[in-house]
Amino acid sequence: MIMRLRSAIEKTDTGKRLLKDRRFRLILFAVMSMGWNLVYAVFNALLGLIGQSAWFAVMSVYYAVLGLMKLLVLSSRGKLPGKSTAKRTMTVTGTGMFLLAGILSVIVKLTISNAVGRSYPIAVMIAIAAFTFGIVIKAIVNAVQAHRHGDLFWVMLRNISLASAAGSVLALERSMMSTFGSSTDSFTYTMEGVSGLVSFLFVVLLGTSMIVRAIRMGEGKDA
Numbered sequence: 001m002i003m004r005l006r007s008a009i010e011k012t013d014t015g016k017r018l019l020k021d022r023r024f025r026l027i028l029f030a031v032m033s034m035g036w037n038l039v040y041a042v043f044n045a046l047l048g049l050i051g052q053s054a055w056f057a058v059m060s061v062y063y064a065v066l067g068l069m070k071l072l073v074l075s076s077r078g079k080l081p082g083k084s085t086a087k088r089t090m091t092v093t094g095t096g097m098f099l100l101a102g103i104l105s106v107i108v109k110l111t112i113s114n115a116v117g118r119s120y121p122i123a124v125m126i127a128i129a130a131f132t133f134g135i136v137i138k139a140i141v142n143a144v145q146a147h148r149h150g151d152l153f154w155v156m157l158r159n160i161s162l163a164s165a166a167g168s169v170l171a172l173e174r175s176m177m178s179t180f181g182s183s184t185d186s187f188t189y190t191m192e193g194v195s196g197l198v199s200f201l202f203v204v205l206l207g208t209s210m211i212v213r214a215i216r217m218g219e220g221k222d223a
Contacts, residue, residue, distance in 0.1 A: 037067035097207025108196030132168040
């Protein structure tokens with residue numbers, strides 16, 4: 001059955017390229033990941049609108065920015081590793097990380113202030129958990145690819161995926177504590193505060209590393 005499926009796929013030019021061109025396959029998956037970020041941004045926007053939740057609205061902005069950052073990197077793929085284009089893309093993407101960190105700080109503030117201290121329907125919990133596990137797996141895959149290839153394209157995609165994973169894990173933690181725990185006990189507040197601070201610092205670190213790398217490229221110290 002697998003052989004018949006493979007044979008059917010190979011009959012088309014796109015299918016043949018998908019099976020034999022590893023780089024095309026990886027870029028295609030990156031594009032799909034970008035689309036998923038934007039779809040999830042719309043999902044959060046709808047939840048924010050329906051539930052009158054500022055927290056979901058801000059999460060929507062977070063994922064929308066991530067999707068646009070991936071679009072920027074993917075659109076520059078054909079031009080990399082041209083030094084000027086690579087430096088500009090790295091700088092813009094690194095700056096975007098600081099924007100994401102700022103959005104994360106708003107998310108944490110809304111969380112700590114108990115603005116979302118409510119339980120969620122099981123369907124929402126499943127959607128949040130599924131997206132989180134998927135994005136964490138994607139972040140691991142991109143980290144492996146960045147280590148294996150070492151080019152700037154994969155470094156930027158890896159960092160964007162890691163920032164996406166940080167926000168997703170934070171959202172999953174909040175939704176689980178709101179649904180299955182107490183939103184008023186000190187343990188919950190402490191966990192949310194610590195997790196939020198770690199996520200914020202992690203994204204800031206990603207942005208700083210990218211800005212530093214872009215500066216080094218300008219000085220001719222990095223390829």
